[in-house]
Amino acid sequence: MSRWTLRKRLVVAVVTLLALAAVVIGFASVVSVRSVLLGRVDAQLTAATTRSSGAAEERPGYGGTFPQESQPPVPEFVGVPGQSAGTLGAIIAGGAVRYAGYLDDAGNLRPLTTGQVATLLSVSLGGTPESIDLGGNLGSYRVVAVEAGSGAMIVGLPLADLEFTLGQLIAVISGIALGVLLLAGGASYLIVRLALRPLDRVAKTASDVSELPLDRGEVALAVRVPDDDADPNTEVGRVGASINRMLGHIAAALSARQSSENKVRTFVSDASHELRTPLASIRGYAELTRRSGEELPEDASYALGRIESEAVRMTAIVEDLLLLARLDEGRELARDPVELGALVSAAVSDARAAAPDHDWHLDLPPRDIVVTGDAQRLFQTVANLLGNARVHTPAGTRVTAALQAxxxxxxxxxxxxxxxxxxxxxxxxxxxxxxxxxxxxxxSGGTGLGLAIVAGVIDAHAGTVAVESVPGRTVFTLTLPLDTAPSTSHGPPAVTGHSTSSATP
Incomplete structure (x- = not known):
């Protein structure tokens, strides 16, 4: 039940309670009617016993000598005037049934079977009515045993009419209860469904919020639970009001986060712009000094070389930060047709030249694959992935760049x-x-910005980027939407041919 919906739990609970109530009421009704009907049978049994006793007193033979037949004869008092069909009578003396029989529906006297006679011996003497089952064609009987001369007389009336009446009553109660349960189940489902509609709307609001991209960018968290479903006087309303307050806090936190991110991005963008000029100056003056023609001490020449190389590295970092800042600001990239085969070929060619100790391979389709985008930035993404493989794998590693569509x-x-x-x-x-x-x-060292640039550029082209890696196999996958109208490539110079290339630079 823990996995059931609240609607299902409420409906099942209502139907179960009604079913229990129906069982209790039905049981009490059947017991009460049975008690009343049994009282009437006992009254009739008392009258039948009185008539039978009067008839037995008029026949002295019943109190003295008894026949010894194996099949006891039917006592005559069973058929005296006033006795109803099914009346049973028996005389017991010396621990044995001497006379036994009953009056059938046609008014004829009928003997009892041996088994039915044996059942009569279990009846208690004392004048208190009790129920027994004679089986066969007689079924249940209400009997009473009273003293008669030197023995006992048993008189009984059938309970078939009582049992039939109770069976009919149980059937009627069961049918009515089943109908009421079906109607109550349907009505409770409709009522619960209507009552829980506000909760459904509250859940939909929470679901809508969960689908919003809250992890980045400006977030307009305008979704709220309607005022009608946020009434604090109702249970669902209190939930709705609490969700609205929570969404207000989340919206404030997101706004504060975005404001902080905007400040950081502005700082990074401004700092990158400002750093480009002094870095270019440092690099230029260092190169100018080293090429001035004057002979410099060996340590000074080494220091100037290091200044140049570090200036180049810092310039690359600044350019990467500036590119990321522009991507964060959502600046439009170039939108030109780009033939990806030429672009990937050029990137692999550059990678071979930079790392001839790796095993570089190229796998291109026989046809041109054209997308719309910024050729320079797309080339940078492929170059970053190849450079990542070059830097983070040992010499001799096989690296394959493939293009499919x-x-x-x-x-x-x-x-x-x-x-x-x-x-x-x-x-x-x-x-x-x-x-x-x-x-x-x-x-060599790395800044951790290369793959972030890859993700940013591909996202700006409405594409996706993914990675799978296990020891011995790492795969980066870039997915881009195809241009529906291919044209001449604006990408980097292509490497002639397709299919797999060798590792020779």
């Missing part, structure tokens, strides 16, 4: 047979500043 989408996959990504960070690799250094070897 169906009627509506294009898929770019980058697969390597390196050590894999630690399961602890696999679910967050596309977040910013997350790095999988625990499980993947690395030859």
């Amino acid at each position: 169906d009627d509506t989408t294009a898929r770019i996959t980058v697969t390597d047979n390196g050590p894999g990504i630690d399961a602890a960070v696999l679910g967050s690799v596309f977040e910013r500043f997350v790095r999988g250094d625990v499980s993947r070897q690395r030859a």
